[in-house]
Amino acid sequence: MAPQTFxxxxxxxxxxxxxxxxRFYEDVGLLAPTRxxxxxRQRVYTPRxxxxxxxxxxxxxxxxxxxxxxxxxDMYDSPRDTVLQLQRFLGVLGAHRAQLESRQAELQANLDEVREQEKKTRATLAKALKAKAG
Incomplete structure (x- = not known):
């Protein structure tokens, strides 16, 4: 039975x-179909x-x-030590998590500032409407 291809x-x-x-993923080396x-001209992709x-x-x-x-x-394709591979993966994930947490903190600070400005603007609007009516 021939192996499944795509x-x-x-x-x-x-x-x-x-x-x-x-094709872009192929160009950057993520995929390597046979021809x-x-x-x-026809690409043949394996289960890998x-x-x-x-x-x-x-x-x-x-x-x-x-x-x-x-x-x-590529680390998982090599016969290197699995411990080193997993440590590297954890390092990449940890660095990425830190970036996301930093962005999240920035977004939260911006959101807090917007809420504060909305609160101040509502108060100013209420005063203006009161003055206009009175």
Whole structure:
């Protein structure tokens, strides 16, 4: 029985992506399909490529860059020590979490400032309406 393979259209449909996006992931080294057909024009993706695409999209949802995603995926392709791989992954995730927490703190400060300005503006408006009516 031949191993399961996927076309670029199969993956595009499954993951709701454009074929252009998948070709881009290939260009940055996240995917490495084999080629078939006349002149090697047709891309043939393996279950490994499909899994790498799934993990790439998960990394993007986590907010990791494609470079970070590739580095992490490539670590798992190498025969290196799993402990080192997991430590590196935790380091990337920790740095990213710190960035998100910093942005969250900035957004919270901005939100607090907007709320305070709304409160002051409502009070000023109430005074203006009272003065106008009286």
């Amino acid at each position: 076309t670029i259209s199969d993956l595009a449909r499954e993951f709701d992506l454009t074929t252009r996006a998948i 078939s057909g006349p002149g090697g 490529d499909r899994a790498r695409l799934l993990l790439t999209l998960r990394a993007k949802r986590l907010g990791l860059s494609l470079t970070e995603a590739k580095e992490i995926l």
